[in-house]
Amino acid sequence: xxxxKQSPQxxxxxxxxxxxxxxxxENTAFDYFPWYQQFPGKGPALLIAxxxxxSEKKEGRFTxxxxxxxxxxxxxxxxxxxxxxxxxxxxxxxxxxxxxxxTFGIGTKLQVIP
Amino acid sequence: xxxxxxxxRHKVTETGTPVTLRCHQTENHRYMYWYRQDPGHGLxxxxxxxxxxxxxxxxxSDGYSVSRSKTEDFLLTLESATSxxxxxxxxxxxxxxxxxxxxxxxGSGTRLTVV
Numbered sequence: 487x488x489x490x491k492q493s494p495q496x497x498x499x500x501x502x503x504x505x506x507x508x509x510x511x512e513n514t515a516f517d518y519f520p521w522y523q524q525f526p527g528k529g530p531a532l533l534i535a536x537x538x539x540x541s542e543k544k545e546g547r548f549t550x551x552x553x554x555x556x557x558x559x560x561x562x563x564x565x566x567x568x569x570x571x572x573x574x575x576x577x578x579x580x581x582x583x584x585x586x587x588x589t590f591g592i593g594t595k596l597q598v599i600p
Numbered sequence: 601x602x603x604x605x606x607x608x609r610h611k612v613t614e615t616g617t618p619v620t621l622r623c624h625q626t627e628n629h630r631y632m633y634w635y636r637q638d639p640g641h642g643l644x645x646x647x648x649x650x651x652x653x654x655x656x657x658x659x660x661s662d663g664y665s666v667s668r669s670k671t672e673d674f675l676l677t678l679e680s681a682t683s684x685x686x687x688x689x690x691x692x693x694x695x696x697x698x699x700x701x702x703x704x705x706x707g708s709g710t711r712l713t714v715v
Contacts, residue, residue, distance in 0.1 A: 529692075
């Protein structure tokens with residue numbers, strides 16, 4: 487049972503273009519939506535996150551758009567660079583008394599070509 | 601990754617042998633997690649801990665056990681390794697401060713191959 491559906495699984499973008507990764511969730515109890523970036527041979531690292539009471543959050547070239555009614559959220563990478571080539575995971579979590587019950591998407595492998 | 605280390609980084613073991621992976625943190629975080637990462641499945645939770653000697657199962661806990669005798673160490677044991685347990689294993693830590701959720705900090709992973 488995949489509670490967080492992520493697409494596409496792979497993405498190739500030209501340098502300077504916009505990379506868009508989409509996620510959809512089912513459980514309305516989720517209260518925190520982070521995105522993680524993972525480079526080969528490394529662990530995932532928190533990139534940016536949003537709470538459901540906010541529709542958009544921007545940090546540098548990275549923006550999360552959140553649509554609560556549609557239960558969808560997406561990551562936009564503006565002016566994509568070859569250094570952004572990595573695997574990106576969306577996630578959704580519930581605060582269970584301090585313990586974060588996190589559900590991850592299956593990941594999107596992004597390749598930015600020069 | 602700062603504050604969290606996993607050992608070993610790579611291991612090859614034979615089917616049927618026991619294997620223990622170690623996660624060590626210096627952040628004094630209460631919550632620790634073991635995940636496995638497989639193509640097409642993303643990250644799946646094996647076990648987690650919410651304090652010393654306090655652990656619980658995740659979604660893919662069969663064949664795995666854990667122990668946490670100190671705040672800083674969380675061990676994952678494969679009692680009798682099988683080829684289906686070939687994977688990359690990640691440890692993560694988390695803490696909440698009031699209403700602020702800081703997400704997970706992951707270790708660099710252990711690549712385990714069962715032959």
